[in-house]
Amino acid sequence: MYKKILLPIDLNHDGSWIKALPTALQLCRDYGASLHIVTVIPDFGLPLVGGFFPREYTEKAEQAVSQRLKEFVLEKIPQEVQVQRIVTDGKTYEAILRVAKQLKVDLIVMASHKRKRAEDYILGTNATRVVQQSKRSVMVVR
Template sequence: MYKRILIATDGSPLSDKAVASGLALARLSSAKVVALKVIPRYPRNYFEGGLPIDSADIERVEKQWSDAAQTLVDKVRDMGEGEGVEVKAVLAKSDLVAEAIIAAAKKHKCDLIVMASHGRKGLKRLLLGSETQHVLTHSHIPVLVLR
């Protein structure tokens, strides 16, 4: 069935459900897992939505985000080991979340991407966009979306 499954997570409760389901599927199909968290970079200027702060403060914030992301994927790795699933914890730094997910799936030769839907509906979905929708429409690798 599946040999390597990429599970994208952001640490939200809905994403936690997708992680649990992805790990269960990996266990059933004897697949390996790549647990991925995409870390955005801090906006550098006003036009990107950032505040004018010192570069040392930006580095501190980005390190905090990176540390929190590492803790998150390490948690997924530990959950997988508890279920007998081999999990590789991976971080990607990018403002283009969907593209980073697709690129990581290709790089690690995954044959399935598992991720949560965001749960937004109506106008919010249109205004904010959807990383899940982008992955669904641009990935050549099958995508399992969980709600």
């Protein structure tokens, strides 16, 4: 049923993977699927803001995040699970949707985060937007 599973994580927030990762791993084992772990480096939004950072900042940030993701995979993912690490940038939900489309994943497994704002109470902002806009199946893990 599932051949490619996408797991978005935030390396600075354990809540983004602590429950979603075991679920994704079990689905990979059950279906013989590959796991594609994506982490997103936020963009600066306005060029004015980006102008305060040196040009090499984004490249250095990407290298640092890539190394942290590599360490995460070595520590948390069993060797029998085929895994791909992806570091990308942009708005989190847009990057997740873009990667899901590019990889033609069958399923996105992600955590929900409760927020203080009323409209984000049920799901976190990014999870809500991914669920609403994705053309792929999405499993939200609480």
